[in-house]
Amino acid sequence: MxxxxxxxxxxxxxxxxxxxxxxxxxxxxxxxxxxxxxxxxxxxxxxxxxxxxxxxxxxxxxAWLGVAPATDRLREVLTRAADDAPVAVVVRTAIVESVSRDPQIHELAPAWLRLISAEPTLAATAPAVYQPWIDTLTGYLARRLPGAPTAICRALATAYQAATFAALTEWAESGAHGDAADSVDRMLRWLDVHTPGTVPDGPAREP
CATH class of the missing domain: 1.10.10.60 (Homeodomain-like)
Structure with missing residues:
Protein backbone atom coordinates (compact mmCIF):
# COMPACT_ATOMS: atom_id res chain seq x y z
CA MET A 1 0.00 0.00 0.00
CA ALA A 63 -3.08 1.30 20.05
CA TRP A 64 -4.59 -2.18 19.78
CA LEU A 65 -4.31 -2.56 16.00
CA GLY A 66 -2.09 -5.64 16.20
CA VAL A 67 -4.43 -7.84 18.25
CA ALA A 68 -7.00 -8.60 15.53
CA PRO A 69 -4.38 -9.85 13.02
CA ALA A 70 -2.84 -11.97 15.79
CA THR A 71 -6.27 -13.47 16.48
CA ASP A 72 -6.69 -14.24 12.77
CA ARG A 73 -3.32 -16.03 12.70
CA LEU A 74 -4.25 -17.99 15.83
CA ARG A 75 -7.57 -19.06 14.30
CA GLU A 76 -5.95 -20.08 11.03
CA VAL A 77 -3.48 -22.45 12.70
CA LEU A 78 -6.12 -23.95 14.98
CA THR A 79 -8.47 -24.49 12.05
CA ARG A 80 -5.99 -26.41 9.95
CA ALA A 81 -4.58 -28.50 12.82
CA ALA A 82 -5.10 -32.26 12.60
CA ASP A 83 -7.83 -33.61 14.87
CA ASP A 84 -5.51 -36.24 16.29
CA ALA A 85 -2.64 -33.85 17.08
CA PRO A 86 -1.84 -33.36 20.80
CA VAL A 87 -4.01 -30.52 22.07
CA ALA A 88 -1.30 -28.78 24.06
CA VAL A 89 1.15 -28.90 21.15
CA VAL A 90 -1.42 -27.49 18.74
CA VAL A 91 -2.32 -24.68 21.13
CA ARG A 92 1.29 -23.73 21.76
CA THR A 93 2.12 -23.85 18.06
CA ALA A 94 -0.89 -21.72 17.16
CA ILE A 95 -0.07 -19.08 19.76
CA VAL A 96 3.58 -18.92 18.73
CA GLU A 97 2.53 -18.54 15.09
CA SER A 98 0.12 -15.77 16.08
CA VAL A 99 3.06 -13.64 17.21
CA SER A 100 4.18 -11.54 14.27
CA ARG A 101 7.72 -12.04 12.98
CA ASP A 102 7.53 -8.94 10.82
CA PRO A 103 10.78 -6.96 11.36
CA GLN A 104 9.01 -3.60 11.62
CA ILE A 105 6.55 -4.89 14.19
CA HIS A 106 9.38 -6.59 16.03
CA GLU A 107 11.18 -3.23 16.25
CA LEU A 108 8.11 -1.41 17.57
CA ALA A 109 6.93 -4.15 19.93
CA PRO A 110 8.94 -3.14 23.04
CA ALA A 111 7.59 0.41 22.94
CA TRP A 112 4.05 -0.89 22.36
CA LEU A 113 4.29 -3.29 25.29
CA ARG A 114 5.55 -0.52 27.57
CA LEU A 115 2.73 1.75 26.43
CA ILE A 116 -0.15 -0.65 27.04
CA SER A 117 1.33 -1.79 30.34
CA ALA A 118 1.82 1.71 31.72
CA GLU A 119 -1.21 3.56 30.35
CA PRO A 120 -4.30 3.03 32.59
CA THR A 121 -6.74 3.85 29.79
CA LEU A 122 -5.31 1.12 27.57
CA ALA A 123 -4.92 -1.38 30.40
CA ALA A 124 -8.62 -0.94 31.18
CA THR A 125 -9.60 -1.83 27.61
CA ALA A 126 -7.33 -4.89 27.41
CA PRO A 127 -9.91 -7.50 28.55
CA ALA A 128 -12.38 -6.52 25.82
CA VAL A 129 -9.66 -6.32 23.19
CA TYR A 130 -8.31 -9.79 23.97
CA GLN A 131 -11.75 -11.41 24.28
CA PRO A 132 -11.94 -12.56 20.63
CA TRP A 133 -8.48 -14.16 21.01
CA ILE A 134 -9.61 -15.95 24.18
CA ASP A 135 -12.93 -16.95 22.59
CA THR A 136 -11.12 -18.44 19.60
CA LEU A 137 -8.90 -20.58 21.80
CA THR A 138 -11.81 -21.49 24.10
CA GLY A 139 -13.77 -22.77 21.11
CA TYR A 140 -10.90 -24.96 19.99
CA LEU A 141 -10.37 -26.41 23.47
CA ALA A 142 -14.09 -27.12 23.84
CA ARG A 143 -14.10 -28.98 20.52
CA ARG A 144 -11.03 -31.04 21.32
CA LEU A 145 -11.96 -31.65 24.98
CA PRO A 146 -15.70 -32.45 24.79
CA GLY A 147 -15.87 -33.60 28.42
CA ALA A 148 -14.37 -30.41 29.80
CA PRO A 149 -16.73 -27.77 31.24
CA THR A 150 -16.84 -24.56 29.23
CA ALA A 151 -15.56 -22.67 32.25
CA ILE A 152 -12.43 -24.84 32.30
CA CYS A 153 -11.80 -24.28 28.60
CA ARG A 154 -12.17 -20.55 29.08
CA ALA A 155 -9.90 -20.59 32.13
CA LEU A 156 -7.23 -22.43 30.14
CA ALA A 157 -7.53 -19.97 27.24
CA THR A 158 -7.28 -17.03 29.62
CA ALA A 159 -4.20 -18.55 31.26
CA TYR A 160 -2.58 -18.97 27.86
CA GLN A 161 -3.29 -15.35 26.99
CA ALA A 162 -1.82 -14.14 30.28
CA ALA A 163 1.27 -16.31 29.83
CA THR A 164 1.75 -15.06 26.28
CA PHE A 165 1.57 -11.45 27.38
CA ALA A 166 3.95 -12.16 30.28
CA ALA A 167 6.44 -13.74 27.89
CA LEU A 168 6.29 -10.76 25.53
CA THR A 169 6.69 -8.32 28.41
CA GLU A 170 9.68 -10.24 29.79
CA TRP A 171 11.22 -10.31 26.31
CA ALA A 172 10.84 -6.54 25.97
CA GLU A 173 12.09 -5.72 29.46
CA SER A 174 15.17 -7.92 29.02
CA GLY A 175 16.29 -5.99 25.96
CA ALA A 176 14.18 -7.54 23.18
CA HIS A 177 16.98 -9.88 22.16
CA GLY A 178 16.14 -12.68 19.77
CA ASP A 179 12.71 -13.43 18.37
CA ALA A 180 9.66 -12.57 20.49
CA ALA A 181 7.86 -15.67 19.20
CA ASP A 182 10.67 -17.88 20.51
CA SER A 183 10.31 -16.30 23.95
CA VAL A 184 6.59 -17.08 23.88
CA ASP A 185 7.33 -20.67 22.89
CA ARG A 186 9.70 -21.14 25.84
CA MET A 187 7.16 -19.69 28.26
CA LEU A 188 4.24 -21.77 27.00
CA ARG A 189 6.16 -25.04 27.32
CA TRP A 190 5.74 -24.63 31.07
CA LEU A 191 1.97 -24.82 30.56
CA ASP A 192 2.09 -28.01 28.53
CA VAL A 193 2.21 -30.15 31.67
CA HIS A 194 -1.06 -28.63 32.88
CA THR A 195 -2.93 -28.88 29.58
CA PRO A 196 -4.85 -32.02 28.54
CA GLY A 197 -3.35 -33.71 25.54
CA THR A 198 0.28 -33.04 26.39
CA VAL A 199 2.79 -35.47 24.95
CA PRO A 200 4.85 -37.30 27.61
CA ASP A 201 7.97 -35.55 28.89
CA GLY A 202 7.23 -32.49 26.78
CA PRO A 203 6.48 -29.65 29.20
CA ALA A 204 9.35 -27.40 30.11
CA ARG A 205 12.30 -28.52 28.10
CA GLU A 206 14.21 -25.95 26.10
CA PRO A 207 13.61 -26.28 22.35
Whole structure:
Protein backbone atom coordinates (compact mmCIF):
# COMPACT_ATOMS: atom_id res chain seq x y z
CA MET A 1 0.00 0.00 0.00
CA UNK A 2 1.13 3.55 -0.68
CA UNK A 3 1.55 5.78 2.30
CA UNK A 4 -0.31 9.11 2.17
CA UNK A 5 1.77 12.25 1.68
CA UNK A 6 2.65 13.36 5.22
CA UNK A 7 3.03 16.98 4.13
CA UNK A 8 -0.58 17.34 3.05
CA UNK A 9 -2.97 16.04 5.71
CA UNK A 10 -6.26 15.16 4.17
CA UNK A 11 -8.20 12.26 2.77
CA UNK A 12 -5.84 9.59 1.40
CA UNK A 13 -7.13 7.24 -1.27
CA UNK A 14 -5.63 4.31 0.65
CA UNK A 15 -5.09 4.37 4.40
CA UNK A 16 -1.93 2.58 5.47
CA UNK A 17 -3.13 1.17 8.78
CA UNK A 18 0.29 -0.10 9.79
CA UNK A 19 1.90 3.29 9.16
CA UNK A 20 -0.79 5.02 11.23
CA UNK A 21 -0.12 2.66 14.13
CA UNK A 22 3.64 3.15 13.91
CA UNK A 23 3.41 6.93 13.77
CA UNK A 24 0.92 7.03 16.63
CA UNK A 25 3.13 4.80 18.75
CA UNK A 26 6.14 7.05 18.19
CA UNK A 27 4.07 10.07 19.18
CA UNK A 28 2.77 8.40 22.34
CA UNK A 29 6.27 7.24 23.26
CA UNK A 30 7.50 10.83 23.06
CA UNK A 31 4.58 12.64 24.69
CA UNK A 32 2.47 10.03 26.43
CA UNK A 33 -0.93 8.68 25.48
CA UNK A 34 -3.01 10.94 27.71
CA UNK A 35 -1.14 14.08 26.65
CA UNK A 36 -2.04 13.77 22.96
CA UNK A 37 -5.27 14.42 21.10
CA UNK A 38 -6.65 13.75 17.63
CA UNK A 39 -5.07 16.89 16.20
CA UNK A 40 -1.69 15.69 17.43
CA UNK A 41 -2.29 12.33 15.78
CA UNK A 42 -3.30 14.01 12.54
CA UNK A 43 -0.07 15.99 12.53
CA UNK A 44 2.03 12.93 13.36
CA UNK A 45 0.43 10.68 10.72
CA UNK A 46 -0.19 13.22 7.96
CA UNK A 47 -3.85 12.20 7.89
CA UNK A 48 -6.73 14.50 8.70
CA UNK A 49 -8.53 14.22 12.01
CA UNK A 50 -11.76 13.61 10.12
CA UNK A 51 -10.29 10.64 8.26
CA UNK A 52 -8.76 9.18 11.40
CA UNK A 53 -12.08 9.40 13.22
CA UNK A 54 -13.83 7.70 10.31
CA UNK A 55 -11.53 4.69 10.63
CA UNK A 56 -10.93 4.60 14.39
CA UNK A 57 -13.72 5.19 16.94
CA UNK A 58 -11.14 5.91 19.65
CA UNK A 59 -7.40 6.42 20.07
CA UNK A 60 -7.29 3.09 21.88
CA UNK A 61 -8.40 1.40 18.64
CA UNK A 62 -5.12 2.53 17.10
CA ALA A 63 -3.08 1.30 20.05
CA TRP A 64 -4.59 -2.18 19.78
CA LEU A 65 -4.31 -2.56 16.00
CA GLY A 66 -2.09 -5.64 16.20
CA VAL A 67 -4.43 -7.84 18.25
CA ALA A 68 -7.00 -8.60 15.53
CA PRO A 69 -4.38 -9.85 13.02
CA ALA A 70 -2.84 -11.97 15.79
CA THR A 71 -6.27 -13.47 16.48
CA ASP A 72 -6.69 -14.24 12.77
CA ARG A 73 -3.32 -16.03 12.70
CA LEU A 74 -4.25 -17.99 15.83
CA ARG A 75 -7.57 -19.06 14.30
CA GLU A 76 -5.95 -20.08 11.03
CA VAL A 77 -3.48 -22.45 12.70
CA LEU A 78 -6.12 -23.95 14.98
CA THR A 79 -8.47 -24.49 12.05
CA ARG A 80 -5.99 -26.41 9.95
CA ALA A 81 -4.58 -28.50 12.82
CA ALA A 82 -5.10 -32.26 12.60
CA ASP A 83 -7.83 -33.61 14.87
CA ASP A 84 -5.51 -36.24 16.29
CA ALA A 85 -2.64 -33.85 17.08
CA PRO A 86 -1.84 -33.36 20.80
CA VAL A 87 -4.01 -30.52 22.07
CA ALA A 88 -1.30 -28.78 24.06
CA VAL A 89 1.15 -28.90 21.15
CA VAL A 90 -1.42 -27.49 18.74
CA VAL A 91 -2.32 -24.68 21.13
CA ARG A 92 1.29 -23.73 21.76
CA THR A 93 2.12 -23.85 18.06
CA ALA A 94 -0.89 -21.72 17.16
CA ILE A 95 -0.07 -19.08 19.76
CA VAL A 96 3.58 -18.92 18.73
CA GLU A 97 2.53 -18.54 15.09
CA SER A 98 0.12 -15.77 16.08
CA VAL A 99 3.06 -13.64 17.21
CA SER A 100 4.18 -11.54 14.27
CA ARG A 101 7.72 -12.04 12.98
CA ASP A 102 7.53 -8.94 10.82
CA PRO A 103 10.78 -6.96 11.36
CA GLN A 104 9.01 -3.60 11.62
CA ILE A 105 6.55 -4.89 14.19
CA HIS A 106 9.38 -6.59 16.03
CA GLU A 107 11.18 -3.23 16.25
CA LEU A 108 8.11 -1.41 17.57
CA ALA A 109 6.93 -4.15 19.93
CA PRO A 110 8.94 -3.14 23.04
CA ALA A 111 7.59 0.41 22.94
CA TRP A 112 4.05 -0.89 22.36
CA LEU A 113 4.29 -3.29 25.29
CA ARG A 114 5.55 -0.52 27.57
CA LEU A 115 2.73 1.75 26.43
CA ILE A 116 -0.15 -0.65 27.04
CA SER A 117 1.33 -1.79 30.34
CA ALA A 118 1.82 1.71 31.72
CA GLU A 119 -1.21 3.56 30.35
CA PRO A 120 -4.30 3.03 32.59
CA THR A 121 -6.74 3.85 29.79
CA LEU A 122 -5.31 1.12 27.57
CA ALA A 123 -4.92 -1.38 30.40
CA ALA A 124 -8.62 -0.94 31.18
CA THR A 125 -9.60 -1.83 27.61
CA ALA A 126 -7.33 -4.89 27.41
CA PRO A 127 -9.91 -7.50 28.55
CA ALA A 128 -12.38 -6.52 25.82
CA VAL A 129 -9.66 -6.32 23.19
CA TYR A 130 -8.31 -9.79 23.97
CA GLN A 131 -11.75 -11.41 24.28
CA PRO A 132 -11.94 -12.56 20.63
CA TRP A 133 -8.48 -14.16 21.01
CA ILE A 134 -9.61 -15.95 24.18
CA ASP A 135 -12.93 -16.95 22.59
CA THR A 136 -11.12 -18.44 19.60
CA LEU A 137 -8.90 -20.58 21.80
CA THR A 138 -11.81 -21.49 24.10
CA GLY A 139 -13.77 -22.77 21.11
CA TYR A 140 -10.90 -24.96 19.99
CA LEU A 141 -10.37 -26.41 23.47
CA ALA A 142 -14.09 -27.12 23.84
CA ARG A 143 -14.10 -28.98 20.52
CA ARG A 144 -11.03 -31.04 21.32
CA LEU A 145 -11.96 -31.65 24.98
CA PRO A 146 -15.70 -32.45 24.79
CA GLY A 147 -15.87 -33.60 28.42
CA ALA A 148 -14.37 -30.41 29.80
CA PRO A 149 -16.73 -27.77 31.24
CA THR A 150 -16.84 -24.56 29.23
CA ALA A 151 -15.56 -22.67 32.25
CA ILE A 152 -12.43 -24.84 32.30
CA CYS A 153 -11.80 -24.28 28.60
CA ARG A 154 -12.17 -20.55 29.08
CA ALA A 155 -9.90 -20.59 32.13
CA LEU A 156 -7.23 -22.43 30.14
CA ALA A 157 -7.53 -19.97 27.24
CA THR A 158 -7.28 -17.03 29.62
CA ALA A 159 -4.20 -18.55 31.26
CA TYR A 160 -2.58 -18.97 27.86
CA GLN A 161 -3.29 -15.35 26.99
CA ALA A 162 -1.82 -14.14 30.28
CA ALA A 163 1.27 -16.31 29.83
CA THR A 164 1.75 -15.06 26.28
CA PHE A 165 1.57 -11.45 27.38
CA ALA A 166 3.95 -12.16 30.28
CA ALA A 167 6.44 -13.74 27.89
CA LEU A 168 6.29 -10.76 25.53
CA THR A 169 6.69 -8.32 28.41
CA GLU A 170 9.68 -10.24 29.79
CA TRP A 171 11.22 -10.31 26.31
CA ALA A 172 10.84 -6.54 25.97
CA GLU A 173 12.09 -5.72 29.46
CA SER A 174 15.17 -7.92 29.02
CA GLY A 175 16.29 -5.99 25.96
CA ALA A 176 14.18 -7.54 23.18
CA HIS A 177 16.98 -9.88 22.16
CA GLY A 178 16.14 -12.68 19.77
CA ASP A 179 12.71 -13.43 18.37
CA ALA A 180 9.66 -12.57 20.49
CA ALA A 181 7.86 -15.67 19.20
CA ASP A 182 10.67 -17.88 20.51
CA SER A 183 10.31 -16.30 23.95
CA VAL A 184 6.59 -17.08 23.88
CA ASP A 185 7.33 -20.67 22.89
CA ARG A 186 9.70 -21.14 25.84
CA MET A 187 7.16 -19.69 28.26
CA LEU A 188 4.24 -21.77 27.00
CA ARG A 189 6.16 -25.04 27.32
CA TRP A 190 5.74 -24.63 31.07
CA LEU A 191 1.97 -24.82 30.56
CA ASP A 192 2.09 -28.01 28.53
CA VAL A 193 2.21 -30.15 31.67
CA HIS A 194 -1.06 -28.63 32.88
CA THR A 195 -2.93 -28.88 29.58
CA PRO A 196 -4.85 -32.02 28.54
CA GLY A 197 -3.35 -33.71 25.54
CA THR A 198 0.28 -33.04 26.39
CA VAL A 199 2.79 -35.47 24.95
CA PRO A 200 4.85 -37.30 27.61
CA ASP A 201 7.97 -35.55 28.89
CA GLY A 202 7.23 -32.49 26.78
CA PRO A 203 6.48 -29.65 29.20
CA ALA A 204 9.35 -27.40 30.11
CA ARG A 205 12.30 -28.52 28.10
CA GLU A 206 14.21 -25.95 26.10
CA PRO A 207 13.61 -26.28 22.35
Missing amino acids: TRPDRRRPGRPSVLNIRAVGADALRLWTERGFAATNWNDLAEATGISTRTLLRHFPSRAEI
